[in-house]
Amino acid sequence: MKPETRSATFLQVDQDVEAVSSFYEGVEILSIRDALEKYEWVEDYFWRAIKRDQDEYTKEVDVEDVNGYFIRTFPNVKVEFPVEACLYLKSPRKQKVHNLIIAEENSELNIISGCTSHPGVGSGMHLGISEFYVKKNAKLTFTMIHSWEHNIEVRPRSAAIVEDNGVFISNYVLMNPVKLVQMYPTAYLDGENAKAIFSSIIVALEKSVVDAGSRVVLRGKKSSAEILSRTISKGGVIYAKGHIVGDAPNTRGHLECRGLMLSDEGVIHAIPELEAKYPNVDLSHEAAIGKIAEDEIFYLMSRGLSRDEATAAIIRGFMDVEIKGLPEYLKREIDKAIDMVEKDLF
Amino acid sequence: MDMLRVVNLGVKVDGKKILEHVNLYVQKGQTYALFGPNGSGKSSLLMTLIGNPTFKVFDGRIMFKGKDITSLPTDERVKMGMGMSFQTPPKVSGVKLIDVLKYCARIGGYKEEDIYEFAEMLNMKEFLYRSVNVGFSGGEIKRSELLQLMLMNPDFVMLDEPDSGVDLENVAVIGEAINKLLERDKKEEERRRSGLIITHQGHILDYVDADYGLILYKGRVACIGNPYDILEQISKNGYEGCLRKCLREFRNLENLNNQNKNLNQK
Numbered sequence: 201m202k203p204e205t206r207s208a209t210f211l212q213v214d215q216d217v218e219a220v221s222s223f224y225e226g227v228e229i230l231s232i233r234d235a236l237e238k239y240e241w242v243e244d245y246f247w248r249a250i251k252r253d254q255d256e257y258t259k260e261v262d263v264e265d266v267n268g269y270f271i272r273t274f275p276n277v278k279v280e281f282p283v284e285a286c287l288y289l290k291s292p293r294k295q296k297v298h299n300l301i302i303a304e305e306n307s308e309l310n311i312i313s314g315c316t317s318h319p320g321v322g323s324g325m326h327l328g329i330s331e332f333y334v335k336k337n338a339k340l341t342f343t344m345i346h347s348w349e350h351n352i353e354v355r356p357r358s359a360a361i362v363e364d365n366g367v368f369i370s371n372y373v374l375m376n377p378v379k380l381v382q383m384y385p386t387a388y389l390d391g392e393n394a395k396a397i398f399s400s401i402i403v404a405l406e407k408s409v410v411d412a413g414s415r416v417v418l419r420g421k422k423s424s425a426e427i428l429s430r431t432i433s434k435g436g437v438i439y440a441k442g443h444i445v446g447d448a449p450n451t452r453g454h455l456e457c458r459g460l461m462l463s464d465e466g467v468i469h470a471i472p473e474l475e476a477k478y479p480n481v482d483l484s485h486e487a488a489i490g491k492i493a494e495d496e497i498f499y500l501m502s503r504g505l506s507r508d509e510a511t512a513a514i515i516r517g518f519m520d521v522e523i524k525g526l527p528e529y530l531k532r533e534i535d536k537a538i539d540m541v542e543k544d545l546f
Numbered sequence: 547m548d549m550l551r552v553v554n555l556g557v558k559v560d561g562k563k564i565l566e567h568v569n570l571y572v573q574k575g576q577t578y579a580l581f582g583p584n585g586s587g588k589s590s591l592l593m594t595l596i597g598n599p600t601f602k603v604f605d606g607r608i609m610f611k612g613k614d615i616t617s618l619p620t621d622e623r624v625k626m627g628m629g630m631s632f633q634t635p636p637k638v639s640g641v642k643l644i645d646v647l648k649y650c651a652r653i654g655g656y657k658e659e660d661i662y663e664f665a666e667m668l669n670m671k672e673f674l675y676r677s678v679n680v681g682f683s684g685g686e687i688k689r690s691e692l693l694q695l696m697l698m699n700p701d702f703v704m705l706d707e708p709d710s711g712v713d714l715e716n717v718a719v720i721g722e723a724i725n726k727l728l729e730r731d732k733k734e735e736e737r738r739r740s741g742l743i744i745t746h747q748g749h750i751l752d753y754v755d756a757d758y759g760l761i762l763y764k765g766r767v768a769c770i771g772n773p774y775d776i777l778e779q780i781s782k783n784g785y786e787g788c789l790r791k792c793l794r795e796f797r798n799l800e801n802l803n804n805q806n807k808n809l810n811q812k
């Protein structure tokens with residue numbers, strides 16, 4: 201991405217922060233270690249959305265040499281260009297990351313995070329804690345593009361706390377092989393009218409196991425959630441989970457999981473879960489898994505597409521989710537990722 | 547000159563016979579109207595001609611422009627100059643109409659700019675960036691199908707009920723477009739395009755003057771004649787009445803032929 205199209209950047213290789221700079225006054229970006237030193241109050245946010253002892257992996261990240269990014273918008277600031285954060289796994293050991301993102305009241309922030317490993321790194325593990333705080337009337341869009349390799353194990357642990365009228369949008373894209381991704385990011389909509397949208401596009405190639413869900417806990421009155429996933433298995437195993445909890449009156453949520461099976465190998469489990477704790481809670485879900493429809497292929501062939509071209513167009517269409525709040529340049533990023541994976545899907 | 551020659555065609559779906567002993571000969575420049583009650587096999591015939599793999603040919607063959615295409619895949623047939631608009635096309639979510647039209651234009655030898663011109667003509671401009679057929683109304687589907695067909699600019703045009711469920715204003719739009727596509731605006735001897743149009747009510751025939759009418763009945767060709775006569779008979783006496791009359795004439799015709807033969811022999 202060209203410098204003029206981003207507002208700040210961050211690069212961490214293994215445990216070392218190699219580059220951190222902000223080009224825009226309204227955005228503060230620091231390594232988490234520096235942030236903890238600079239502001240006493242950062243402690244209050246550290247391990248608040250996620251519990252230290254949630255599981256063995258959160259415990260593992262709770263160590264001295266943890267590093268990560270701290271990104272924060274100042275109140276009333278709308279950042280037009282995204283912040284780009286990159287986590288790079290170079291040596292074959294465990295990368296431990298703890299990120300803190302705060303969108304102060306009435307601000308808007310957009311983050312693109314790429315997590316990737318050095319080509320041929322061998323085996324490795326990425327453990328990442330991300331805590332998001334979306335204050336009153338703020339809007340935070342977080343897009344994560346993962347690209348790992350066959351022998352990397354990835355266990356992100358993310359949670360967001362959203363206040364009154366806040367909006368949290370999370371987009372997740374995974375198209376490369378990976379040994380294992382296991383995550384269940386959760387948004388706690390504490391505020392009235394708060395809103396969360398999770399969208400994910402997941403491709404699991406042979407030998408990949410992807411266990412990825414999204415959870416929204418609707419605790420504020422009139423808060424709402426939308427969870428969308430598109431999963432494709434070409435030999436890989438996918439658990440596409442979703443969970444919406446209606447824990448306050450007048451809340452709404454919709455969950456949609458669609459899966460496409462491209463080979464006899466592999467499995468897709470779609471596991472949508474809805475939980476209502478009040479009578480006036482409106483929750484729904486839609487889940488469907490199938491193969492590419494022959495009549496659609498034939499239809500496109502009748503317009504002059506070859507069988508392969510028709511198949512590619514349908515797969516691409518399947519992944520083309522109307523991701524809400526996604527700016528044009530991000531769509532292009534995702535398109536690029538789709539282009540790259542297309543050859544692997546045949 | 548030959549455009550299409552269907553010889554003794556038999557077709558099965560899921561092991562069930564739905565077309566049998568179908569013979570049809572369409573010359574360059576000719577347009578046929580295809581009638582028949584619901585479920586008689588009209589759509590199946592078009593699907594088989596364009597090569598939908600669900601429809602299995604168990605007997606006979608299909609010759610197109612002098613070549614046996616019975617086992618050719620659909621995209622090859624389309625490249626040879628066949629084109630079809632569907633009665634109920636599938637929805638393809640995420641695939642935008644504009645992207646499909648680009649392929650159509652490539653087949654028809656049109657430029658990308660031409661797409662917008664045709665779209666304008668068929669009132670389809672606002673649909674270009676929508677997923678093809680997803681949430682389209684009945685009439686919009688018909689216009690979208692025709693738009694695709696026009697850009698493919700085929701030599702042999704198959705239309706499956708282009709006029710069903712279309713309001714009067716749009717029937718005129720569609721009718722004129724088809725008329726042009728089939729070169730019905732040209733002099734008879736200058737026409738090179740051929741057509742096969744399925745219609746129930748025949749609204750489209752107010753705009754497109756078909757040369758012949760054909761009734762498909764229980765998977766067989768039951769009658770060939772003047773399309774306007776057939777349409778009148780169907781609306782007056784229903785299919786049964788029309789077929790009885792047709793059969794009678796057919797017998798007379800046969801008798802006549804036999805008499806002629808006898809005369810000749812004598």
Ligand SMILES: Nc1ncnc2c1ncn2[C@@H]1O[C@H](COP(=O)(O)OP(=O)(O)OP(=O)(O)O)[C@@H](O)[C@H]1O
Pocket residue numbers: 559560564582583584585586587588589590591600633
């Ligand atoms: N894909 C299919 N699977 C099973 N049966 C089919 C299929 N397609 C067509 N048929 C059957 O073949 C017969 C002919 O159907 P077809 O669609 O060709 O009729 P049609 O003449 O076009 O009727 P309509 O006027 O209602 O459009 C019907 O009995 C139909 O149920």
Ligand SMILES: [Mg+2]
Pocket residue numbers: 588589590633706
């Ligand atoms: Mg039909």
